[in-house]
Amino acid sequence: MEMARNCDREAEDGGGGRNSSIHGDVLEEVVSRVSALDLLHVSRVSRGWRTAAISSLLCRRRPPCLLLRLQSRRRASAHVYDPISGAWRDVPIPPEASLHGLDAPRVAALASSLSGGPRFYALSSSKLALAADPLGTAWRDLEPPRCWRTDPTVALVGTRLVVAGGGCALEGNAGSVEMCDAYGGGGGCWWEPCEAMPEAFRLSPAISAAASERRLYVVEREPPFGASWFDTETRLWCPTRSLSVPDPTARHVAIGFSNGRLLLAAAGGSGMGWGWAAESVRVWMVEEETLEVASEEVVAEMPREMVAGLAEDGGGGWGLPSIGFLCESGFAYFYNPVYLKEFFLCEQQAAGGSGCRWERIAPPACVEQRPIDRVVLGCCQNGRRR
Amino acid sequence: MAKMIKLVSGDGAEFEVEEEVAFQSKIIKDIVADADDVIPLPTVSSKVLIQVIEYCRKHAAVNSFPLSPSSSAAAAASSSSSISYSKPVSDPALRAWDNEFVKLNNSSLFDIVIAANYLDIEELVDLVLETVADRIKGKQAQEIRRQFNIENDFTPEEEEALRRENSWAFQNN
Numbered sequence: 001m002e003m004a005r006n007c008d009r010e011a012e013d014g015g016g017g018r019n020s021s022i023h024g025d026v027l028e029e030v031v032s033r034v035s036a037l038d039l040l041h042v043s044r045v046s047r048g049w050r051t052a053a054i055s056s057l058l059c060r061r062r063p064p065c066l067l068l069r070l071q072s073r074r075r076a077s078a079h080v081y082d083p084i085s086g087a088w089r090d091v092p093i094p095p096e097a098s099l100h101g102l103d104a105p106r107v108a109a110l111a112s113s114l115s116g117g118p119r120f121y122a123l124s125s126s127k128l129a130l131a132a133d134p135l136g137t138a139w140r141d142l143e144p145p146r147c148w149r150t151d152p153t154v155a156l157v158g159t160r161l162v163v164a165g166g167g168c169a170l171e172g173n174a175g176s177v178e179m180c181d182a183y184g185g186g187g188g189c190w191w192e193p194c195e196a197m198p199e200a201f202r203l204s205p206a207i208s209a210a211a212s213e214r215r216l217y218v219v220e221r222e223p224p225f226g227a228s229w230f231d232t233e234t235r236l237w238c239p240t241r242s243l244s245v246p247d248p249t250a251r252h253v254a255i256g257f258s259n260g261r262l263l264l265a266a267a268g269g270s271g272m273g274w275g276w277a278a279e280s281v282r283v284w285m286v287e288e289e290t291l292e293v294a295s296e297e298v299v300a301e302m303p304r305e306m307v308a309g310l311a312e313d314g315g316g317g318w319g320l321p322s323i324g325f326l327c328e329s330g331f332a333y334f335y336n337p338v339y340l341k342e343f344f345l346c347e348q349q350a351a352g353g354s355g356c357r358w359e360r361i362a363p364p365a366c367v368e369q370r371p372i373d374r375v376v377l378g379c380c381q382n383g384r385r386r
Numbered sequence: 387m388a389k390m391i392k393l394v395s396g397d398g399a400e401f402e403v404e405e406e407v408a409f410q411s412k413i414i415k416d417i418v419a420d421a422d423d424v425i426p427l428p429t430v431s432s433k434v435l436i437q438v439i440e441y442c443r444k445h446a447a448v449n450s451f452p453l454s455p456s457s458s459a460a461a462a463a464s465s466s467s468s469i470s471y472s473k474p475v476s477d478p479a480l481r482a483w484d485n486e487f488v489k490l491n492n493s494s495l496f497d498i499v500i501a502a503n504y505l506d507i508e509e510l511v512d513l514v515l516e517t518v519a520d521r522i523k524g525k526q527a528q529e530i531r532r533q534f535n536i537e538n539d540f541t542p543e544e545e546e547a548l549r550r551e552n553s554w555a556f557q558n559n
Contacts, residue, residue, distance in 0.1 A: 021536050022496055022518060033519035044527035044548050046539050357523075 023048060031056045035347060035357060036063045036084050057084070064328040066343060067119055067135050067378040068363070070370055071107050074100055078135045079364045082382075083331070083345060088364040093137045105129065107136070109378045111155040113211040113257065115328070119378030121154055123163075128189075130161065130182055134380035142189040145178040153218060155211040157232045159183040162216050164230065165197045165207070175202040179232060194235040200226035201240075206322060208254040210262060212288065217262060219243060219255050221322050227291050238291075246284060246295035251276055254325035255286070258332065258348075262286040264293060265325040265334070267307075278311040278320040279304075281334060283346075300346050300356045302334065309360065313339045326379035333361075333379055340367060340375055392424045393439070395432040403439055410442035410449075411505035430501045437494075438501055441487060441510050448480050488517040492534055 022030060031042055031052040043053035066081040068088075076099065078091040099105060105124035112119060118131035128144040131137075145163045152166025161182040165175050175197035180189040197218075201207060206221040219227040225243040230236070245253060247268035254265050264286050269279040281302035285294040302310070311320040316339065324335035334344040343361040367375060389405040391414065408425075409415045417425055427435065488495065495514050502510035521533055531538055540548065 021534050022492060026496060026499055026515075029515050030518045030522070033515055034522050038522055038524065041525060041527050041530060042522065044540075044545075045530045046536050048539075049530075049536070 027052050028055065032059070035349075036060065037086075037345075037347060037357065037359060039084055040086060061329055062382055063331045063347065064326075064333075064379045064381040065134075066326070066333050066345075066361070067380055068367070069107065069120065069136060069376040070366060070373040071376055072370070072373040073104060076100075076107070077366060078137065079366070080135060081343070081361060081364075083359075090364070091135055091137060093135070096139060099129070099139070106150075107376055108151070108154070109376055111153075111209040111211040111216070111256075113158060113213050114156055115381055117156060117380075119380055120376060123152070123154070130156075134378065134382075142180070142182065143191065145180075145191050146193070147173045147176045147178065149173070149176070153207050153209045153216075155209050155216045156182065157211045157216050158213045160232050161189070162194075162211075162230065162232065164216065164218070165201055165204075175199070177230065179235070192235070194230070195237055197230075198226075198228050198237050198240045201228070208256075208325070210255045210257050212257060212262075215288070217255060217288075219253060219264070221252055221254060223251070225250075225253055229288075229291070241291055243286070243291060244293055244295075246293060246298075247280065247282060249279075251278070252320065252323045254323050256325055256327040256332070258327040259330050262288050263299060263327055263332070265323055265327075265332070267310075267320055267323045269311075269320075274317070276319070278307055281307055281310065281323065283332065300332065300348060302344060302346070303358055306344050306358060306360065309342055310334060310336050310344060312336070312341055314341075324377065326377060328379055329381050331379075333377075335377070390423070391418060393435060394424065394426045395430055395435045396428045397432055399432040399435075401432075401435060401439060403443070404446070407439065407442045407446045410446055410510075411507050413504070413506045427501075427505075429504060431497070434494075434497045434501045437490075437498055438505065438507070438510070442507065444480070444483060444487075445509065448477060484513055488513060492518065492521070 027048065034042060039053045039057055043050040063083040065083070068079045068081070070077045075095065076093060078093045079088050080091055081088050099107065099122055103124060105122040105127045107120055107122045109119055110121045116134065118136070119134050120131040120136040122129040122139065123144065125148045126144060128142045129139040130142055132140050147168060149166030149168045153164045155162050159181055160179050162177065162179045164177040168174050168176065177194040177196055178191045179194050180191045182189060201218060201220065204220045208219050208221050210217045214232055216230040216232070217227070219225060225245055226240050227243045228237050228240045243253070243264065245264070245266045247266055249268040249270060250266040251269060252267045256263055262285065263283050265281060265283045267278045267281050269277050271277050282298050283300040285297065285299055286292070287294065313319055318338065320336055321338045324337040326333045330348045332346045334346065340363060343363065345359045345361055347357045349355060349357060390402045391405055391408040393401045393403060393408065395401070414425055495518060499511055499514040502514065522530055525533065530536070
């Protein structure tokens with residue numbers, strides 16, 4: 001690191017009257033080490049600090065935004081939370097006739113390895129559409145897969161769209177996997193049948209998925225936490241194994257990719273059966289090839305009071321039925337998918353820092369105002385076009 | 387018998403230090419290779435030089451007897467790294483010492499980082515910058531101003547506009 005070596009201040013001892021505040025190159029270097037979550041405050045300190053904050057923002061990787069869609073039969077709305085400004089923004093989306101009405105395709109989130117790519121898709125028996133941008137302000141129609149299914153696992157693995165499992169009317173199609181090149185030329189999307197999902201996943205009530213450039217990873221959200229990956233080159237699944245979650249009290253898990261690492265979030269707690277209550281949320285790394293969990297290093301741990309907030313269910317008694325986990329670029333958003341009250345943002349500090357930084361984020365007002373609408377969530381680092 | 391190097395501060399005070407202590411500074415290491423053992427440092431005051439020497443003395447002792455292969459590997463890796471974040475000091479005792487060392491006011495830290503940069507003592511530069519960044523963490527603008535004794539040079543109208551602005555103009559996409 002090179003800073004200006006000329007020092008225009010006299011070397012004198014202590015004393016008042018001298019401008020002792022951090023400025024110039026030193027200020028820039030300090031600001032570059034300040035978390036993105038503090039930059040807004042830094043920018044309000046003084047003009048010099050604002051300049052330093054803005055130039056730091058231009059040089060660094062942005063934290064991922066949280067994308068929220070409220071879907072109902074008649075309309076949808078879209079909202080983005082930007083950690084840097086610490087605020088939600090409503091994004092106008094054109095009323096897309098084909099996505100509304102009784103036969104409306106269901107809009108849901110997909111796992112994606114494409115940074116800046118779509119995070120949502122819409123699927124019905126006769127229609128498949130892929131969002132043209134992360135939030136889904138426009139859509140691209142594709143040929144629907146050959147097997148009709150409900151709530152499949154959908155992922156963009158590189159440029160290949162993989163649709164796996166889901167509820168199939170025809171028993172013979174259970175666990176069926178199809179793949180197509182979503183960005184191939186010619187506008188066509190030719191679906192290739194691939195090896196079906198392993199048995200363990202066909203009856204799973206809930207699956208968490210993550211995508212790398214080449215593979216789709218799936219994990220059962222509940223014990224025994226069966227896990228496997230699907231390789232889009234070989235079109236084969238690896239042998240299923242149960243993830244050995246380092247917390248023996250873990251009840252719910254979810255996976256995601258962040259900075260090229262496969263991460264596992266697990267909610268642990270105490271109590272049995274309906275009496276189980278979440279007490280901890282921790283994140284570990286998972287080895288991509290072997291699906292070994294790196295138990296020696298806890299990547300992140302949610303503060304206790306936040307876990308209580310996450311499990312807050314308004315007295316319904318269900319606590320935390322599953323764990324919402326969206327991660328990208330060294331940040332992660334946690335939420336309760338059933339009782340959505342708050343989001344919890346975790347920033348993994350750079351090496352030399354003192355562990356993770358956690359913040360609470362209130363959802364946009366519309367979520368509470370429209371309790372019947374379905375909330376669909378994604379997260380995406382906003383790529384800046386230069 | 388340790389070879390001694392003489393450092394002369396901006397206000398003329400002389401400090402004799404062991405070679406390995408002085409060599410924590412890459413600049414000094416280069417100068418001594420060619421020339422004298424008396425090195426004038428006109429831009430560094432005695433007060434700051436004493437503090438820097440104290441840091442170098444502590445780190446020289448640790449660097450000559452690395453605790454584990456991983457700590458020396460980390461040191462080797464960092465010198466060729468272009469990433470601006472500090473590498474973790476792997477020895478917890480040394481980290482604790484560093485944390486005590488930087489319990490200084492901001493203007494002293496500023497002086498030290500200027501000197502450490504001039505002398506090219508990378509670890510000390512990183513340590514101070516990280517410490518200062520840590521003092522900013524989680525604070526609102528007014529608290530930051532108090533902490534660093536900074537004058538608010540925004541006009542009231544500008545401040546009001548900033549408060550209303552909840553996302554910067556160039557973030558609109």
